[in-house]
Amino acid sequence: MIPLSLAEIATAVSGQRRAIPDPEVRVTGPVVHDSRQVTAGSLFAAFAGARVDGHEFAEQAVADGAVAVLATRPLDVPTIVVDDVEVALGALARHTVAILGTDVVALTGSAGKTSTKDLIAQLLERLGPTVWPEGSLNNEIGLPVTALRAEEDTRHLVLEMGARGIGHIRYLTELVPPRIGVVLNVGVAHIGEFGSREGIAEAKGELVESLPAAEDGGVAVLNADDPFVRAMAERTRARVVLFGEGEAADVRGENVRLTEQGQPAFTLRTPSGCSDVTMRLYGEHHVSNALAAAAVARELGMSVTETADALSSAGTLSRWRMEVSERADGVTVVNDAYNANPDSMRAALRALAAMAGGRRTWAVLGEMAELGDESLTEHDSVGRLAVRLDVQKLVAVGGREAAWIDMGAKNEGSWGEESVHVSDAQAAVELLRRELCPGDVVLVKASRSVGLERVALDLLGGEVAAR
DSSP states (O other): OOOEEHHHHHHHTTOEEESOSOTTOEEOSOEESSGGGOOTTOEEEOOBOSSOBGGGGHHHHHHTTOSEEEESSOOSSSEEEOSOHHHHHHHHHHHHHHHHTOEEEEEEOSSOHHHHHHHHHHHHTTTSOEEOOSSSOOSTTHHHHHHTTOOTTOOEEEEEOOOSSTTHHHHHHHHSOOSEEEEOOOOSTTHHHHSSHHHHHHHHTHHHHTSOOGGGTOEEEEETTOHHHHGGGGGOSSEEEEEESSTTOSEEEEEEEEOTTSOEEEEEEETTEEEEEEOSSOSTTHHHHHHHHHHHHHHTTOOHHHHHHHHHHOOOOSTTSSEEEEOTTSOEEEEOOSOOOHHHHHHHHHHHHHHOTTSOEEEEEEOOOSOGGGHHHHHHHHHHHHHHTTOSEEEEESSHHHHHHHHHHHHHHOOSTTEEEESSHHHHHHHHHHHOOTTOEEEEEOOGGGOTHHHHHHHTTSOOOOO
């Protein structure tokens, strides 16, 4: 965070100073809402949660180096008292970003947000100091906390925006207004909350509606291959740049393929030239993510050759997203357990099939949450796809939704022992310990609530005996 006095912060958040002897004392460290993350010079935001009240940790936060506390009531330590800590945090983020004049890039989509954010960040770092969220900090708290990490030399601020309803993204864009907005796709993730893909598109399109007009530098980067996203061109005053594999795309992927290791390769074509890309990431779905990142980098001045080189060098910055590890006995573990929706599940299964190279493949899959009335159909279709891709062993983990995956596989392929339904992650671990062989490839994927990362972590903690 840029250094700000407590007086300036209080004014920015419409707060009242309490127990502050010197209002000119400056916050020079990060803004944190977890007292364990306090460092010298921090500002501690005390949230009153359902289980933990941050106000109870205020004294310890100051003892550990916090300059003051942002709180909803006076405390016995230097405090800026506000009506709502979340609203105040957003106001402070808006104030600091306005001072900096940093180029703000925001992205949203039903799938691929975090992976694309990581790609954009790695590209833009080549152009200058860049700040981006750790993991998936894409809500009303995570977004301003990320923005407040920007410093005086920060050239680019990359923000991920999630939505659980109409108006959520609009609110986030008001906190930190973006100049460049990226919409990746409109899928069925969270369709249980929105009711339809049209409802999801309505929410995601709030990002492009917030952008400045073209003459003021606004740029909407849209997926030409997704009709719901492409239609958003009518909802923005910004200049529209299309990415994708179709002829309509300004930034296009040609000759798309997967290597024998399951890594995407393609020719990046732009209006200023073309260059070949072979990515270190796994799965063909990363091509679309890479094209979106390339479009952003081009708008900010990166050449097509440097963009291709950066995409070919980029790795995974966020945990448990197609994270590939190989044990000493040759078992390959693909930990993609951070989250799941139908689109990402299909992409991960295709990546698993591409990585096989004659080895036995396992898909350890769990529930995809928030699918509403589409849940049965989508879980059944995942099981059927596993059969069509010739995955040798399917382990469906969890309750009713997992049973639907198992059912789909057995109905598609008349499977018996090839597919099994187990109750929880521990049961999956025990099965894999018994049956894994050296050289097998194991994909682990489910929605975050299932906690399947425990399976991948357990597999990487030991080795199976050769058989």
